[in-house]
Amino acid sequence: MKKKLFILLALVLCLTPVFGLVACNSDADLQCKVKYICDDSNLRGEDDYKKEYVIFSKNGYGLYHYYLEHLASGSYYYESYTLEYTIKFKYSYLDADKSTIACYYDSISYGDKHTEEKPKNGHNSWSKMFTVSKNLLMSSDGKTFINEDYLDEEIPNYKKVENKD
Secondary structure, eight states: OHHHHHHHHHHHHHHHHHHHHHHHTTTTTSOTTOEEEETTSOOSSSOGGGSOEEEEOTTSEEEEEEEEEEEEEOSSOEEEEEEEEEEEEEEEESSTTOOEEEEEEEEEEEOTTOOSOOOTTTTTTOEEEEEEOSSEEEETTSOEEEEHHHHHHTOTTTTOOOOOO
16 A cells, blocks of 8 residues: 555656646747737838837736837928837736736836827826737737747748848
């Protein structure tokens, strides 16, 4: 009887690390500390500050960076401004499969290129939801964000700027 109990205990101790690794990687589809760059951005050849992107951290926080240069002119007007800011957000999974994330505003910082008046409440009503996969995020407003590593390694020719010589 003691031998069977010992074998059972040894089996449990051997399998515990395996199940522990599976539990730690249950959110393996979301890559932390990796930029997911918005497909609307100029994905290649631009400075990082000119891209719209999202970065998630394992601590439940993330960063959303937004950049827009606006230039418009007509017969009687000329308008030019730049928006550049980074929102720190808190995120939480909405489902057991960890396939959907809700993100909510925590704080904001403005970049050096930002020319517009800063809102009094600093975008404090900002929120986004993302459907998650390892290589892509789809935001609730329909934008696709591409994992930077996937972009460089798996689809290197996507939106690549060709040199015209």
